[in-house]
Amino acid sequence: MTGENIAVFELNQALNDSVKALGIESIDAEFERPKHEGHGDRAANAAMRLAKTLKSNPRDIAQKISDKLLSIKPDFIEKTEIAGPGFINVFLSGKFYADVITDILRQGKDYGGVNLGRKRKIQVEFVSANPTGPLHIGHGRGAAVGDSVARILEFTGWDVQREYYVNDSGLQITNLGKSTQARYFELLGKKAELPENGYKGAYLYDIAREIINLEGDKFLNVNPDESLDYFKKYTADKIMAGIREDLELFRVKFDKFFPEGYLHENNLVNSAMNELKAKGYAYENDGALWFRTEETIGDDKDRVLIRANGIPTYYASDIAYHRNKFITRNFERVIDVWGADHHGYIARMKAAVKAMGRNPDDFTVLLIQLVNLLRDGQIVTMSTRSGEFITLREVLDEVGVDASRFFFLMRRSDSQLDFDLDLAKKEGSENPVYYVQYAHARISGILREYANRGGTFDTEILNGGIPSAIFDNKDARELADSLSRYPDAVKEASRDLAPQVLTGYVLNLAGIFHSFYNTNRIINEPDESIKAGRISIVKAAKTVIASCLQLLGVNAPERM
RNA sequence: GCGCCUGUAGCUCAGCGGAUAGAGCGUCGGCCUCCGGAGCCGAAGGUCAGGAGUUCGAAUCUCCUCAGGCGCGCCA
Numbered sequence: 001m002t003g004e005n006i007a008v009f010e011l012n013q014a015l016n017d018s019v020k021a022l023g024i025e026s027i028d029a030e031f032e033r034p035k036h037e038g039h040g041d042r043a044a045n046a047a048m049r050l051a052k053t054l055k056s057n058p059r060d061i062a063q064k065i066s067d068k069l070l071s072i073k074p075d076f077i078e079k080t081e082i083a084g085p086g087f088i089n090v091f092l093s094g095k096f097y098a099d100v101i102t103d104i105l106r107q108g109k110d111y112g113g114v115n116l117g118r119k120r121k122i123q124v125e126f127v128s129a130n131p132t133g134p135l136h137i138g139h140g141r142g143a144a145v146g147d148s149v150a151r152i153l154e155f156t157g158w159d160v161q162r163e164y165y166v167n168d169s170g171l172q173i174t175n176l177g178k179s180t181q182a183r184y185f186e187l188l189g190k191k192a193e194l195p196e197n198g199y200k201g202a203y204l205y206d207i208a209r210e211i212i213n214l215e216g217d218k219f220l221n222v223n224p225d226e227s228l229d230y231f232k233k234y235t236a237d238k239i240m241a242g243i244r245e246d247l248e249l250f251r252v253k254f255d256k257f258f259p260e261g262y263l264h265e266n267n268l269v270n271s272a273m274n275e276l277k278a279k280g281y282a283y284e285n286d287g288a289l290w291f292r293t294e295e296t297i298g299d300d301k302d303r304v305l306i307r308a309n310g311i312p313t314y315y316a317s318d319i320a321y322h323r324n325k326f327i328t329r330n331f332e333r334v335i336d337v338w339g340a341d342h343h344g345y346i347a348r349m350k351a352a353v354k355a356m357g358r359n360p361d362d363f364t365v366l367l368i369q370l371v372n373l374l375r376d377g378q379i380v381t382m383s384t385r386s387g388e389f390i391t392l393r394e395v396l397d398e399v400g401v402d403a404s405r406f407f408f409l410m411r412r413s414d415s416q417l418d419f420d421l422d423l424a425k426k427e428g429s430e431n432p433v434y435y436v437q438y439a440h441a442r443i444s445g446i447l448r449e450y451a452n453r454g455g456t457f458d459t460e461i462l463n464g465g466i467p468s469a470i471f472d473n474k475d476a477r478e479l480a481d482s483l484s485r486y487p488d489a490v491k492e493a494s495r496d497l498a499p500q501v502l503t504g505y506v507l508n509l510a511g512i513f514h515s516f517y518n519t520n521r522i523i524n525e526p527d528e529s530i531k532a533g534r535i536s537i538v539k540a541a542k543t544v545i546a547s548c549l550q551l552l553g554v555n556a557p558e559r560m
Numbered sequence: 561g562c563g564c565c566u567g568u569a570g571c572u573c574a575g576c577g578g579a580u581a582g583a584g585c586g587u588c589g590g591c592c593u594c595c596g597g598a599g600c601c602g603a604a605g606g607u608c609a610g611g612a613g614u615u616c617g618a619a620u621c622u623c624c625u626c627a628g629g630c631g632c633g634c635c636a
Contacts, residue, residue, distance in 0.1 A: 036580070045578065048616095084579045085616075130636075172636065197635090288634055300562075300632065307634040314636050343564065344631040369565090370629090377571095411573075414565075416629080418572065423585085427598055430585060438598050445596050453595095504574070507584080518591090518600045525595090560598075 003107070003114035003156075007099035008484050011042070011076055011092075018068035019046055022054070022061070031090070033485075040081065040089035041481060047086040058086030094468025097480035098533075101466055104483055104540040112490040112547055117158030123325055124150045126337035127247065128165040131240040132176045133201050138339060140250065140392035141417065142368040144408035144553070146337040147252045148499035149366070151551045156494040161331070165321065166259045168236055170314070175199065176239075177232030181224055183208035184231070188217050207238050246393050250401055251553050263320045269312050272320040272356075273305060281355040291315070296351040303348060319352040326358045333362050335497065340367040340414065366497055367414045374420045399424040402554045406433035409499040409552055432507055436545065437557055439510035442517070443542040444558040450523045450535060457535065466533040475516040479537060482509050486544050490551070499552060506548040513541050 029046035047062035126146025185192035276282035287308035293299035350360035525531040
């Protein structure tokens with residue numbers, strides 16, 4: 001029960017008990033929020049859903065359920081109405097809302113932390129950018145999403161491990177080493193060309209310069225093949241260190257950095273391939289090793305695991321890596337956060353998961369779509385080919401961590417995102433992140449002022465002392481209602497791995513708070529019991545906003 | 561060619577089987593003798609891309625068409 005709102009739970013329970021009273025098995029009847037004001041505070045369509053099995057008029061059924069509901073929970077329900085084709089519209093009482101608030105204050109920061117995970121092991125692997133260049137804006141979005149998803153899963157009772165897969169071996173690192181090497185030679189006046197798929201970014205000049213400072217020209221006259229390992233390692237380590245710095249600045253922490261090299265050093269790729277062969281999922285042809293993707297997932301063709309030259313493909317290492325996650329480390333679920341350009345790869349990885357004897361549904365890929373940076377309403381063009389891109393660091397320096405994270409999390413991750421740099425910097429209600437943070441700071445200011453004036457928080461309120469009359473006000477009711485639905489928002493975000501549910505929720509909540517503030521005097525309220533009641537509502541709102549922002553990795557400032 | 565995703569108000573997007581399709585921004589008009597105006601209130605604005613079906617009911621499910629994006633390497 002932890003995390004749920006007791007009042008909401010009791011109300012739902014009453015609905016289900018009312019349905020059962022008709023002599024029907026439970027149908028998991030639920031209340032929803034009606035769109036229109038006249039339709040009450042909650043509505044249930046249970047009667048319509050039961051009409052067929054009961055072979056009866058939905059409005060008659062609705063009447064029976066409604067009567068029962070009223071008799072079970074008279075103190076929570078002001079009145080009910082049967083409307084339209086058979087909706088049961090419920091108008092909730094002040095007592096209900098008062099109970100909602102007291103329960104939030106009792107639970108404090110645990111409120112909303114519904115235990116869906118039951119301590120099961122889950123891994124979130126994200127960012128995993130190759131150490132070939134600084135993190136760009138797309139990685140930033142992946143970092144924000146992965147980190148927030150991990151926070152949400154932790155809050156909802158999963159045993160979460162955050163991991164970064166470091167692609168520190170393979171062709172591209174060789175390319176990277178050769179690129180730095182070429183810049184090194186170039187700076188020392190020796191003619192050198194970038195390799196065919198070399199990295200053109202200016203940062204490699206910086207690294208080459210560092211190497212010159214450290215080692216001088218000692219590599220100038222030795223065979224480049226002999227010094228290549230040095231250039232590879234120095235460059236990758238240097239870039240990885242920069243990536244770690246950026247992540248720290250972005251408030252993203254990992255439990256483990258898993259190097260690809262570990263798989264090769266421990267022969268795990270070979271053993272994974274042998275297992276596939278033994279189970280009949282892989283076969284040799286034309287000197288290469290192939291996975292039967294055509295047969296297992298209806299792919300166009302089978303895919304190569306080990307090239308004819310003996311070098312394993314990325315697919316092969318990835319299979320070994322995921323085998324390590326699922327089998328060796330025994331994660332119940334594995335979540336990978338990938339760039340959207342990899343979506344063709346999902347089915348193949350699921351096939352591999354199946355081949356290792358695990359349910360492909362235990363493996364989820366979150367795709368991160370493109371971010372369009374906007375300045376002056378224009379898209380800031382980026383080109384990875386030319387090596388010109390906006391780095392995450394540049395954006396953080398310009399608009400800050402809070403605004404960046406909030407903006408990255410405003411849309412579902414698999415749809416494109418317009419990131420308006422000018423908007424992210426504005427200090428006004430047009431800027432969503434300031435709007436929400438301002439609500440939190442405003443409440444903090446009110447509570448500070450309350451304390452300055454000698455106000456104390458009366459714990460009697462926790463024993464049902466919030467006067468119901470407070471909720472005669474529409475804004476007060478709206479506010480309590482929104483707060484009562486926080487656990488549902490958290491559950492949805494956790495089940496769907498969808499932080500944008502929470503950005504949407506907290507934006508809406510902040511708006512409702514601001515309206516409430518404009519129509520309800522708080523510390524200037526002359527009636528002491530009403531004042532105390534309003535203080536408790538405001539405290540509950542602060543608790544929920546702070547909780548929600550924490551799940552997004554955004555600060556909840558006391559003043560701003 | 562095959563496959564996946566998207567098309568909802570001027571703009572950015574919610575809603576994904578239920579009652580008169582919502583929000584923010586932008587536009588226009590209001591609100592500070594009082595707790596944080598980084599705020600609030602109101603108005604205008606829509607053949608839910610188009611068409612056909614499924615049903616008591618479709619923006620939501622199915623099929624077709626159109627438009628945009630992406631993916632289909634012994635790349636990663």
